[in-house]
Amino acid sequence: MGQPIPDFGKFLEHLRGSMSLREAARKSGLSHAYIRDLELERNRSTNDKITPSPDTLQKLSVAYGYPYTDLMVKAGHLSRGDVPSTPSNSPSDLNLTAVQYIEIGMKEVAYYGKDARIARNIDSLLDFSSFLDKLEEHGFRKMDTDLYVNFNHIRKYDEKRGRLHFDETGKGKSVIISAIRQKKYHDLIIRYVANNTNKSLEFSFGKSGAPASLNTVEENS
Structure with missing residues (x-):
């Protein structure tokens, strides 16, 4: 376990940027009220301090396009020493040239080729959000909240x-x-x-x- 960064809630608000709370809720599957509570670091009904769970951070990672592992570290769920230098089962070992499109589910990511489908558990893809940021280099564009298409195909x-x-x-x-x-x-x-x-x-x-x-x-x- 690590220590959360100071003002983690403000950091989450910064990640959301110009995105509305309702848009963030649609992309993450969380309620807009709960997302705002996380940004304020307290439950506005009870005034109790709250910290997002790893599952919540995973959803925010996908919604905001920010590395899941980095969010876990900043929230205090992990320390930098807990993160392996070379992730196992990394998406980088896939031949993206042959992938036609990618679908992101709640628990897994599916890579579709001409005659094959490869599914991987999101929890095992430590820097998946960083990986998504690099997809454009391979001809992919985001076509929907959970869909990336390789324009070369x-x-x-x-x-x-x-x-x-x-x-x-x-x-x-x-x-x-x-x-x-x-x-x-x-x-x-x-x-x-x-x-x-x-x-x-x-x-x-x-x-x-x-x-x-x-x-x-x-x-x-």
Whole structure:
């Protein structure tokens, strides 16, 4: 056991940043009132001092994208000496190039490839949040609260249904992405689809002459 850092509640509030309490609650599965109690370090009903449990810290780690182990140390549940220098069962030993998408559950993380699914217990992935921060280097983008997609594998984009396919026919494996991420990454998805399927890009122009939309077109033989 270690010692909690001074003002740990304020540290949690800093991690939440501009995220609203209700958004933090949605992402973590905790109540917004309880999250605020944790930030104040007391139960506002009884005025008793409270400290988040390891399970609560795991949920906040995923919601805020902050390393679980670091939260455990800062909360006093672990000391730095308790953390092994080389985590066992680390996600870094996976071949991310072959992973099409990643789903994060409450207790496990599932990695999906073309013909395989690998599941790992979240509790065994000590620096999982730090790992998520590095996924973009491998072509992954966050498409929903619990979904990361490798854009290098996208072969078809169904814009109307908000669905990404990993084959050009659109009949195989696919994932549904959130509307806000679809809007954010629309053009980037189209560019990746064009690159992954060796197609060209076609711009449609509006009345003002500015590009209004971007689509893929078949290459001429």
